[in-house]
Amino acid sequence: xxxxxxxxxxxxxxxxxxxxxxxxxxxxxxxxxxxxxxxxxxxxxxxxxxxxxxxxxxxxxxxxxxxxxxxxxxxxxxxxxxxxxxxxxxxxxxxxxxxxxxxxxxxxxxxxxxxxxxxxxxxxxxxxxxx
Numbered sequence: 001x002x003x004x005x006x007x008x009x010x011x012x013x014x015x016x017x018x019x020x021x022x023x024x025x026x027x028x029x030x031x032x033x034x035x036x037x038x039x040x041x042x043x044x045x046x047x048x049x050x051x052x053x054x055x056x057x058x059x060x061x062x063x064x065x066x067x068x069x070x071x072x073x074x075x076x077x078x079x080x081x082x083x084x085x086x087x088x089x090x091x092x093x094x095x096x097x098x099x100x101x102x103x104x105x106x107x108x109x110x111x112x113x114x115x116x117x118x119x120x121x122x123x124x125x126x127x128x129x130x131x
Contacts, residue, residue: 035076038062047080 038044042054044064052064052072060076108114 034082035079038076038079043083044079045081045083046074046078048078051083 038054038057040054040056043051044054045051046064050064050066050072052066054062055065055071056063057076062074062076062079063071064074065071
């Protein structure tokens with residue numbers, strides 16, 4: 001007679017595998033349904049992270065516009081998810097906030113305005129440019 005604990009472990013393992021595979025099949029089915037229901041005007045994100053608006057769909061090829069006038073063609077399978085449209089608030093004040101009590105540090109834009117560097121110990125007689 002086979003050991004009953006071995007059968008229980010095997011049944012639990014097969015049950016876990018079945019549960020995980022059915023979950024992944026469900027996710028794949030939902031992703032396929034999403035891609036099949038794409039429409040012109042949808043805001044989407046590709047698998048590589050490009051955000052764009054669907055401008056045309058031709059079979060398995062989806063044309064995305066990431067910036068006005070910049071269109072790229074993608075395979076339908078590369079579209080990962082729908083993204084929320086970007087809302088631009090035109091009424092916001094574009095002026096930077098004034099921060100008080102912050103010390104102002106003058107940072108030079110090149111090395112010519114810095115004072116000369118003192119020589120390192122042991123380099124007093126050597127020219128810095130000749131090595």
